[in-house]
Amino acid sequence: MIFPTTTFAVFFCIVLVASWLLMPHPRFWRLFIIGASFVFYADWNWKFVGLLAFSILWNQAIGVGIHRARVQSQRQALVGLGVVVDVGLLGYFKYYDFFVSSGSNVFSDLGLGGFPIGTKAIVLPVGISFFTFMAISYIVDIYRRELEPASLAKFGAYLSFFPHLVAGPIVRGSELLPQLETPRDPRRVDTSRAFYLIATGLFKKVVIANYLATHVVDQVFGAPVQHSSLETWIAVFAYAVQIYADFSGYTDMAIGIALLLGFKFPQNFDSPYAAISIQDFWRRWHMTLSRWLRDYVYIPLGGNRKGEPRTYLNLMATMLIGGLWHGAAWSFVIWGGLHGAWLAIGRYRREHGLATDATSGWALWRQRIATFGLVCFAWIFFRSGSENGLSTAFEVIGRLFNNWGAPSPLVTGGVLLAIAVGIGTQYLPARIPQAIMSWFSRRQVAVQIVVLAFALMLSRTMGPQGVAPFIYFQF
Amino acid sequence: MATRPRTRSSRRSREDRVPQGPLAGTDNGAGGRGPRRRLHPAGQAIVVAIGALLLGAFLNARGLHKTAQSMNPSWKRDLGLALSGPLQTISDGTALDLPRRGVQAALGRSGDDDIVTAIKLPPPPPPVVAKPPHRRPVVPPAPHQGNPQPPPPPVAPPPPAPPPRKPAFSPKHPLRVYIGGDSLVIVPGESLLRAMGSKVYKPIDSVDGHVATGLERPDVYNWFDRIREVMKNDKPNVVIVAFGANDDHSYMTGLPAGANLGEFGSAAWIKEYRRRVGGFMDSVIRAHGFVVYLGMPIVQSPSERSDFDLINRILYQEAKKRPNGAVYIDTWFQFADPATGGYAEYLKNSHGDLVKVRADDGVHFEPAGGDIIARLVLKQLNKRYDLTSWRKRG
Numbered sequence: 035m036i037f038p039t040t041t042f043a044v045f046f047c048i049v050l051v052a053s054w055l056l057m058p059h060p061r062f063w064r065l066f067i068i069g070a071s072f073v074f075y076a077d078w079n080w081k082f083v084g085l086l087a088f089s090i091l092w093n094q095a096i097g098v099g100i101h102r103a104r105v106q107s108q109r110q111a112l113v114g115l116g117v118v119v120d121v122g123l124l125g126y127f128k129y130y131d132f133f134v135s136s137g138s139n140v141f142s143d144l145g146l147g148g149f150p151i152g153t154k155a156i157v158l159p160v161g162i163s164f165f166t167f168m169a170i171s172y173i174v175d176i177y178r179r180e181l182e183p184a185s186l187a188k189f190g191a192y193l194s195f196f197p198h199l200v201a202g203p204i205v206r207g208s209e210l211l212p213q214l215e216t217p218r219d220p221r222r223v224d225t226s227r228a229f230y231l232i233a234t235g236l237f238k239k240v241v242i243a244n245y246l247a248t249h250v251v252d253q254v255f256g257a258p259v260q261h262s263s264l265e266t267w268i269a270v271f272a273y274a275v276q277i278y279a280d281f282s283g284y285t286d287m288a289i290g291i292a293l294l295l296g297f298k299f300p301q302n303f304d305s306p307y308a309a310i311s312i313q314d315f316w317r318r319w320h321m322t323l324s325r326w327l328r329d330y331v332y333i334p335l336g337g338n339r340k341g342e343p344r345t346y347l348n349l350m351a352t353m354l355i356g357g358l359w360h361g362a363a364w365s366f367v368i369w370g371g372l373h374g375a376w377l378a379i380g381r382y383r384r385e386h387g388l389a390t391d392a393t394s395g396w397a398l399w400r401q402r403i404a405t406f407g408l409v410c411f412a413w414i415f416f417r418s419g420s421e422n423g424l425s426t427a428f429e430v431i432g433r434l435f436n437n438w439g440a441p442s443p444l445v446t447g448g449v450l451l452a453i454a455v456g457i458g459t460q461y462l463p464a465r466i467p468q469a470i471m472s473w474f475s476r477r478q479v480a481v482q483i484v485v486l487a488f489a490l491m492l493s494r495t496m497g498p499q500g501v502a503p504f505i506y507f508q509f
Numbered sequence: 510m511a512t513r514p515r516t517r518s519s520r521r522s523r524e525d526r527v528p529q530g531p532l533a534g535t536d537n538g539a540g541g542r543g544p545r546r547r548l549h550p551a552g553q554a555i556v557v558a559i560g561a562l563l564l565g566a567f568l569n570a571r572g573l574h575k576t577a578q579s580m581n582p583s584w585k586r587d588l589g590l591a592l593s594g595p596l597q598t599i600s601d602g603t604a605l606d607l608p609r610r611g612v613q614a615a616l617g618r619s620g621d622d623d624i625v626t627a628i629k630l631p632p633p634p635p636p637v638v639a640k641p642p643h644r645r646p647v648v649p650p651a652p653h654q655g656n657p658q659p660p661p662p663p664v665a666p667p668p669p670a671p672p673p674r675k676p677a678f679s680p681k682h683p684l685r686v687y688i689g690g691d692s693l694v695i696v697p698g699e700s701l702l703r704a705m706g707s708k709v710y711k712p713i714d715s716v717d718g719h720v721a722t723g724l725e726r727p728d729v730y731n732w733f734d735r736i737r738e739v740m741k742n743d744k745p746n747v748v749i750v751a752f753g754a755n756d757d758h759s760y761m762t763g764l765p766a767g768a769n770l771g772e773f774g775s776a777a778w779i780k781e782y783r784r785r786v787g788g789f790m791d792s793v794i795r796a797h798g799f800v801v802y803l804g805m806p807i808v809q810s811p812s813e814r815s816d817f818d819l820i821n822r823i824l825y826q827e828a829k830k831r832p833n834g835a836v837y838i839d840t841w842f843q844f845a846d847p848a849t850g851g852y853a854e855y856l857k858n859s860h861g862d863l864v865k866v867r868a869d870d871g872v873h874f875e876p877a878g879g880d881i882i883a884r885l886v887l888k889q890l891n892k893r894y895d896l897t898s899w900r901k902r903g
Contacts, residue, residue, distance in 0.1 A: 040573065040589070047559050054551045131865065135855050138863040149863075158869050220551035227546070229557065253715040256695070257702030260712060294554050426876065429703075468546075475546035479556055486561035488608065491568040495612045 035077040036200075037287045038240055038493075045074065046291065049196075053295050057217045064187040064214065071194040075161070078200075082159040085123070090190045092119060093169040097176045097183040113177040117170055124166045127158050132362030161200035163359060165193055167326055172207045174330055181207050188214045197292040201284050203302040204322040210297065218296025226475035228293035229482070230467065233489040235286030238456075240497035243280035245452050246272040248498060250444045255417050258429040262440035266433040272449060273417050274410045275456030278306065281320070305460035307409070310391055310401040312376040315409055323359075327352050342385070349381065350374035360416070365424055369415040376408055568609055570600035571622040578624050579721075579729040582760040626728045628763040629737065630788030631795050678746075679899030680708045684890070687739055687798075689717035689732075690751035692873060694803065700879030701749065701886055709896050713743045723755040724785040727763045736789060740796035746894075748793045749886060751803040753824065754872065756782065757816035774819055782820070786827045794834035799893065801886055802828050802837050806844040806878075809852045809871025817841075836893075838885050844878065856881075 035042050049070045056063040076083045096116035103109045125133075138149035172189070175181035184192065184207070192210050254261045254269035261269070282303040289299045302322050309315035316324045332352040338345040350371065357370015383389035392398040418427035474482060566573060574597045577589030600606045613619050678684040686705065688698040698716030705712060717739075722730035732752065739745065759773040761781060771777040786802075793800045802824050805817040821841060828837035844866060846853035854867045858877065866878035874882070890896065 040576070041585075043562050047562065050555055050558060054555065057551075131854060135863045135865060142861055142863070157871070218551075222548040223551050223554045224546075225549045225554045225557060228554070229561075252695075256699030256716065259706060260702045260715070294558060296551065472546040475549070479553060479560070482557045483560035483564055486557065487564035487568055490561060490565035491609055492612065494565070494569045494572055495609050496616065 035074050037284065037291070038236055041077070045070075050294060054220055057220060057296070060214075060217055061187070063217070064191045067196075068187070068190045068194055071191075071196040071199060074196040075194070075199060078160050079157070085159055085162070086165065086194055089120070089123070089165060089169055090186075090193050092116070093173055093193070094183070094186050094189045096173050097189070100173060100176050101183045109177055113173055116173040120166050120170050120173075124162055127162055129358075129362045164202050164204060165199065167204050167323075167330075168193055168198075168206070171204070171326060171330060175207055181211070184211050184214070195292075195297075197288045197295070197297075198299060201281070201288070202320075202322060203285050203288065203299050204326050205299055206326075209300060213297050220296070223296060224293050225482075226471040228290040229486055230471045230474065231286040231290030231293070233486060233493075235283040235290065236490070236493045237283070238279040238286070239283030240493045242452050242456055243276045243283060244498050245496075246276040246279075246449065246456075249446070250449050251276055251417070253444060255426065255430065258426065258433045261433060261437070261444065262442045263434055263436065263438045264442040265444045266430060266437075268442075268445050268449060268453070270410050270414060270430070270434070271453050271457075274307065274406070274413050275453050277413065277416075278303070279456055307406050307457055308402060308460045309405050309409075310398060311380050311405055312373060312408060313380050314391070315405055316373070316377070323356070327356050331355055342382075345381065346378040349377045353377060365415045365418050365427060368424070368427075369412050372408075372412045372415070566596055567600045567603075567605045570597040571606055571609060573597075575622050575624060579726070581758055624728050625731050625734070626762040628727050628731075628733045628785065628788070630733060630784070631791045675893060675895040676746075677895035677898055678709050681899075683709055683711035684747060684894060684896065685711045685713060685743065685745045686747045686749065687713045687717070687743060687745035688749045689735070689739070690719075690803070691722050691754050692718060692720040693754050693805065694718050694749075694751035696868075696874040696876060696879035697751070697803065697882035697886075698749070698879075700876060700883035704880070704883040704887060709899065713739070713745050721755055723752045724782070724789060725756040725758060725761045733785075733789065733792065736792050737796075740793060740798060744796070745798055747801060747890065748798045749801040749803065750789075751805075752786075752789075753805050753817065753820040756820060757813065773816065779819075779823060783823050783827060786823055787830070790827060790831055790835045794831060798834075800828070800831075800835035801889060802835060803882060803886075804837055804839050804841060806840040806867075806874070807842075807852050809867075813872070814852075836889055838882070838889065840882055840885070843881055843885065 035045060049067075052066060052070075053063065056066050072083055072086070075086055093116060096112055100109050100112045100116075103112060134149065134151055141149045172181070172192075176183055183189070188211060191214055192205075192207060195205075195210070198205050250265070250269050251273045254265055255273070258266060285302040289301070292299045300322055302320060304318040304321065306315055306319040309318050332348055335348040335351060336344055337348060340348075351374070353370040353374030354367060355370070356373070357366045357368070360366045360369070380389070392401050414430050415424075415427045418424070418430065474485065477485070570593060574590070574593040577586060577593045580586035580589060597606075609622075610619070613621055686701075688694060688701060690698075695716050695718035698718060702712055702716065717735075719730045722732065724732060727733060736748070739748070757773055759770065759778065761770055764770060764781065768781065769777055770781060790800045790802070804821045804824055808814055808817060818841075821839075825837045825839075828835040844853065844856070845851065847856075852867075852871065854865060854871075855863045856866045856878075858864045864877040865875045866881065867873070868875055
């Protein structure tokens with residue numbers, strides 16, 4: 035089930051009413067929300083419901099085991115076992131074929147004969163990357179004594195809670211579990227923010243992302259040799275806006291839906307294309323993944339505590355893992371590697387007084403434009419995807435420079451407008467959406483209904499027919 | 510067990526602080542910056558959410574009805590049609606559909622909600638009457654007029670006729686190519702566009718791929734109208750298409766009056782689908798185009814595999830009936846595991862490297878798979894057309 039569908043609308047209306055009715059009875063509420071979340075997940079493929087259930091039971095058992103263990107070595111062994119099984123499951127479903135094919139090609143290149151194991155056609159369960167990361171954060175936080183284990187029902191509700199289940203945000207136990215502890219206050223629901231996030235998220239995903247995908251991005255990245263340099267430049271910028279609108283639109287809807295149910299999720303995007311450095315970009319882009327990588331990869335690797343060279347190495351390793359998390363392909367690894375290298379270079383320049391973060395004037399804009407340019411360059415590898423990804427990426431890069439003067443029918447007013455809206459809104463002062471939400475919150479119920487219904491109508495009418503899947507479902 | 514998150518230090522809380530951003534929304538209105546907003550009771554949230562969805566349903570009634578109509582036969586479709594029909598009637602009657610119509614008109618998409626099921630196919634070609642083999646007329650010997658003539662010397666048999674000249678194309682007179690179909694044509698189509706380059710081939714726009722469409726459901730997307738429009742406006746020499754992956758249902762719209770379809774694979778179903786495939790091919794051939802029909806590859810699901818096999822047979826037979834106007838390209842065996850003959854996600858490429866050729870869904874192609882099909886198509890085009898002699902001419 036995905037959010038912008040009639041099926042989900044009906045499902046959510048039922049869940050919203052039942053959830054608030056059951057809220058005074060936390061036990062029933064938790065069982066209800068687990069059941070609803072499993073129905074939500076099973077609508078995609080019921081065969082993988084067992085995988086989600088296993089993840090809940092396994093990580094709960096490990097969490098409780100760690101908490102009860104008195105000896106540090108036992109705690110270490112348990113957390114290690116928990117992480118290995120979680121990563122193993124993720125690795126099997128997501129990376130098995132990638133590693134087997136890569137290994138087979140290495141064997142073939144070295145003349146070592148056939149690779150001992152063959153590929154399998156493995157279906158990737160939707161959302162496995164997200165709920166696995168959440169489960170790992172839960173057991174590691176217990177190991178670090180930052181969190182105590184929840185009851186099985188609470189942990190089940192936390193891990194399977196449908197608003198974040200398939201595409202994040204990656205909510206930590208310390209953020210959601212306390213909210214599951216006590217009933218949400220039915221007198222104080224932040225409805226205006228919730229509806230604002232749902233309406234703008236829907237518009238970003240259904241209108242902007244889909245429009246750019248179908249009108250320029252898919253065509254140029256599908257066959258770069260058929261397009262002019264101008265079209266290629268525009269397609270690269272359009273993809274930057276598309277992936278932002280697609281992913282941030284989805285998580286905005288997730289945050290809004292959770293808010294209507296009375297729960298607060300962390301924000302996942304904060305105007306990433308207004309960033310003034312790559313480090314700043316990662317403070318604003320997929321923020322819940324960034325902090326997960328920081329807390330569960332970068333810091334355990336030693337962070338910046340083991341000298342300068344090791345810090346750069348840790349940055350690079352963290353971003354390579356981040357790249358691989360997005361997909362089993364070398365183009366994603368290169369994307370991560372580019373970001374890792376730029377983070378390391380940026381850190382070196384700051385550490386040695388070669389660069390400072392501008393706060394105003396041309397220097398600020400220069401830094402913003404340079405950062406956006408680097409991010410867009412890396413997106414070329416990201417978009418080029420799995421097999422043949424590298425050759426497509428290099429074709430696109432070549433096309434940026436060597437076909438000026440050819441006709442550019444894909445560069446239309448609509449495409450330029452969508453890109454301008456996607457980037458321009460990131461520079462809107464925060465007071466504007468605040469004012470819209472404030473205005474909305476003071477209107478009568480009937481006015482709120484009409485405004486929201488018209489927003490739904492606009493997204494539905496301006497979007498394409500049918501619903502395209504979200505980009506981040508595949509991750 | 511109580512859940513008690515322990516706060517570690519001010520460093521952690523500072524790191525966890527969520528920055529504010531305009532489109533992504535901001536923190537709780539009660540304590541946030543900017544104008545304060547009111548918090549509301551949950552009951553109001555429910556009333557506004559359900560009220561907006563209901564009013565939105567009336568405003569979008571025509572679109573909802575079209576969506577329900579486009580679904581595959583199931584209880585969901587029946588329910589959707591049962592609900593959206595009256596919704597649309599009320600919406601039309603109360604003028605609640607006007608805002609949607611207005612937005613569509615402003616976007617130049619006024620026909621989006623129309624449900625068209627009619628299929629316009631050219632009349633079937635006249636049956637080919639087998640001609641007797643050409644024989645030299647027997648000339649009766651002339652009446653005897655004196656001395657008989659000596660018999661003519663034996664004549665050597667004529668040299669075999671040269672193969673018919675292939676239509677030639679060049680950068681000045683490029684081969685115009687249209688690529689369209691369901692989702693299975695998108696990746697191979699893109700591979701073709703890459704492989705064709707920009708000299709002797711002239712693609713008509715990008716790949717005209719429409720997900721979840723086919724020849725069964727003109728109400729979802731009317732390919733019969735679309736191909737007539739393409740042939741009329743763009744005049745392609747070659748039409749490369751792929752349909753069938755969404756056509757394995759016991760349901761079609763646009764049936765001739767009184768026709769009974771039966772189950773998928775029944776004689777009536779095969780007859781109707783054959784009529785559509787053949788009619789589609791004839792629409793192209795009559796407009797002087799050549800059809801390259803991509804067959805469906807082996808797929809992961811065994812049930813789909815047998816459905817696709819049946820459809821492939823129809824495609825093959827219809828193309829074979831039109832040897833000068835259509836060709837069927839088999840992809841089934843190209844994508845089967847060479848060892849087992851079963852489904853394969855990875856295959857070895859020409860360099861001997863194992864590459865992923867099929868997408869994770871077990872149906873679609875990865876670009877490396879698209880490249881395999883592109884090579885097969887280009888081989889066929891080179892068989893039929895002279896695409897290289899312009900190089901020798903300089």
